[in-house]
Amino acid sequence: MKLWNKLMCYCRRRSPWIFHMNAGSCNGCDIELVASLSPRYDAEQLGVRLEGSPRHADILCITGPVTHNAAKAIQTVYGQVCGPKAVVAIGSCPATTNVFIDSRTIDGPLEKHLPVDVFVPGCPPRPDAIVQGVARAAAILAERELNKSTAVSIMVPIVENGCACGDGAECKAGEVQQ
């Protein structure tokens, strides 16, 4: 049984399937998310697959400051993702509502509605930062059901130049270098 758990943990870390959801984003972060799957950044090396259905996904990637229209939809889609699951907030908008702060059309930030595991700040974040954020979320996800912990939010620092490994000294969890 212990061996099976170990294998499951290993496989979960190497097979994060993501579902992308736009919660009122300006399309900037959406383009960067797709760019992270392109030949230059190639997230499929980590086993990332962009899925068409939230039922298939492990990681929910949300972009945009949550608009009133999107607030209910986000919760529906979060409910449709089967556990164990993780949420990655991509861009500054879901983290802080960014330049849209105090707008009457916004019901953000995202943390008001869902437990967020990883924030990837940036306006928009670089594709390698997004890849790093997804890899971090996969590592959180791998341990999730084994020790039943609740969501612990982690900030992925803005990656300056191509560091998407997640092991560097400057890439420690909880630090934001903005």
Added chain:
Amino acid sequence: MNMTIALAAFPIPAGIVTALARFLIFPGLLFAVPAAWFFLWVERKAVALMQGRIGPPFMQPFYDFIKLLGKSTPPRSGIGGMLMKAWPMIAVASAAGAVGLLPVLPASGGFEGDLILLLALLELPSMCIIAAGFSSRSIFGEIGSAREAVLSVSYNVVFLLAILSIAASQHTFSLEALAQLPPSFLRYLGIAALLVCLPAKLHLNPFSLPNAEQEIYSGPMTEYAGPELAMWELSHGLEWVAATGLVATLVAPHVTLWWLAALIFVAISFGIVLLLSAVASATARLAIDTTVRFYWQITLIFAVLAVSSALLLRLRS
């Protein structure tokens, strides 16, 4: 002692032992499941290389399978829920059965008409996909199922006519006999028609409209999650092995050494997988009317020609 008496009292026919060995060991489950994962990896890797990417690691389909086994599924109740759980199991079982019927090893036994059983078993997974989409009651699933049904009606006419022309030209419906007979010109025509049908059968790119990713979410699979989805992935991989294996047994030269026969079978299947993946990554998805027109107007003519010439040859001989 008791065991011996029991065995002596109920002697197991050798045919059943061979059949079980073929279904469970080679080319059945023990060989086919790793081969299915390998072919799924080759497909993804070939597409990645064609796009100038590095692509997924070698064990990726295995990781995906294990991960999906550990995920939860939404609660399903009633007859609809039971059916939804049953379809992927039936698909895996029939695809594995189809692989088990392939006469890979020389003199592995078979029966007259196993070609017809193989065709039926190859068709069952796509029937299950149609039924699964409709029983999931998701609007995207229903669209995907309707597309799969239309696609299946289009390519199957050509697929079956191609097989029929091969069988009629060689006077047998037994796979073993077909694999041993020297190939004629008509067989190669039939094999070419089979190759044209394979992308539609495996939902590959020019004809990938049933599961059109992102366009109609995931088509018939939209509502599936966790272990059930893992079974669908496995049945897709097994379909790869069975469909490419069918072509490989028809193409492969007849050899008596068993290990050489197995090696040739794997090599030809691998070549076909590479060919199909390259075509898939080089083409875009066709619309449903273009696909139907392709099979009914263009390919069908050649298939009918193949069948009629096979029948004429048979009358003459």
